[in-house]
Amino acid sequence: MPPRDNPTARQARLGAELRKLREHAGKTAREAAGRVSTDQAKISHIEAGRVGVSEDRIRRLATFYACDDDAFVDALCAIARERRGQNWWDRYRGILAPGFLDIAELEHHATRLCCLQPVTFPGILQTEEYAHALFAGVIPQLPEDEIQARVEHRMERRAILERDSAPQFEAIVHEAALRMRVGGRKVARAQLEYLLSTSERPGLTLRVIPFTSEDFVEVTQTVMYASGVAPQLDTVHIDTPFGGRFLDAAADLDRYRTLLGFAEQTALSPEESQSFIHHIAREL
Numbered sequence: 001m002p003p004r005d006n007p008t009a010r011q012a013r014l015g016a017e018l019r020k021l022r023e024h025a026g027k028t029a030r031e032a033a034g035r036v037s038t039d040q041a042k043i044s045h046i047e048a049g050r051v052g053v054s055e056d057r058i059r060r061l062a063t064f065y066a067c068d069d070d071a072f073v074d075a076l077c078a079i080a081r082e083r084r085g086q087n088w089w090d091r092y093r094g095i096l097a098p099g100f101l102d103i104a105e106l107e108h109h110a111t112r113l114c115c116l117q118p119v120t121f122p123g124i125l126q127t128e129e130y131a132h133a134l135f136a137g138v139i140p141q142l143p144e145d146e147i148q149a150r151v152e153h154r155m156e157r158r159a160i161l162e163r164d165s166a167p168q169f170e171a172i173v174h175e176a177a178l179r180m181r182v183g184g185r186k187v188a189r190a191q192l193e194y195l196l197s198t199s200e201r202p203g204l205t206l207r208v209i210p211f212t213s214e215d216f217v218e219v220t221q222t223v224m225y226a227s228g229v230a231p232q233l234d235t236v237h238i239d240t241p242f243g244g245r246f247l248d249a250a251a252d253l254d255r256y257r258t259l260l261g262f263a264e265q266t267a268l269s270p271e272e273s274q275s276f277i278h279h280i281a282r283e284l
Helices: 009-025 029-035 040-047 055-064 070-081 088-092 098-109 128-136 144-161 175-179 185-198 250-266 270-283
Strands: 112-117 168-174 204-209 223-227 235-240 243-247
Touching: 009 040, 009 055, 009 070, 009 098, 029 040, 029 055, 055 070, 088 098, 088 144, 098 144, 098 223, 098 235, 098 243, 112 250, 128 144, 128 185, 168 175, 168 250, 175 204, 175 270, 185 204, 185 270, 204 250, 204 270, 223 250, 235 250, 243 250
Parallel strands: 112 168, 168 204
Antiparallel strands: 112 223, 223 235, 235 243
16 A cells, blocks of 8 residues: 555654654664564654554554553554544545644544633634634635535534543633624624533533733633543644644643643633623623
8 A cells, every 4th residue: 555645643643653662762763674574664654654554563563662551552553443534524535624634533532622712712612603704704715615614524523522422621712702703793692602501511611811810821822732542642733824733742742731721720710701701792
């Protein structure tokens, strides 16, 4: 099978974790190739996420690298078992940019999600009308079929909150997002009302950072911290003017854990946040 031209973020992550294990063990790609009876080029492709790898090879390599974290190895094997075309977001392959599919995949496999939102609401907490208004405002303007595909994809992402194994979800939203009249007064009010009703779900926590907060919190970027089934698979997703980025370096994870922890301390309590949102909704 030829190498993949565009591995998913999750496929690339599997390869990256195998590379980290090899480098931590002080082994060369040539040595790893000899351990699993392949060639050095194949190991390079595996570590780049460009070709798949069997569970047997993952376990043999983990043993060779002296990795005794069984839960982590099991998690890597679970990624290796996944196949394209088996999940709902695969219907959008070739229709939406790969980043849309990668964020849905990241949320689907997370055990906990924590978002920090400066001027908009988390995608999985948006109403259809609010999401449409956001995408319709993209510059340069998108074709209507592209807008509709993005909205439908965003609405399907909300399903993770309804399943039995829903991840714990915490959203920390700045007051600026609450007061932005995206789509007009009617759409903005409906969005706030939906946010209030959704915040009552078990396992979902909503907090607001008010304008009156005297503690500075870096809210220049939209940040989502996704906890994996093993701590080594934690991932941060940030939005930038040039598209989303996925971060998994230990230093980045530490930085954003600190940022989100401070934002949580600065924000209003869940009860205070609900009252605050209700007050703003009444003003509309």
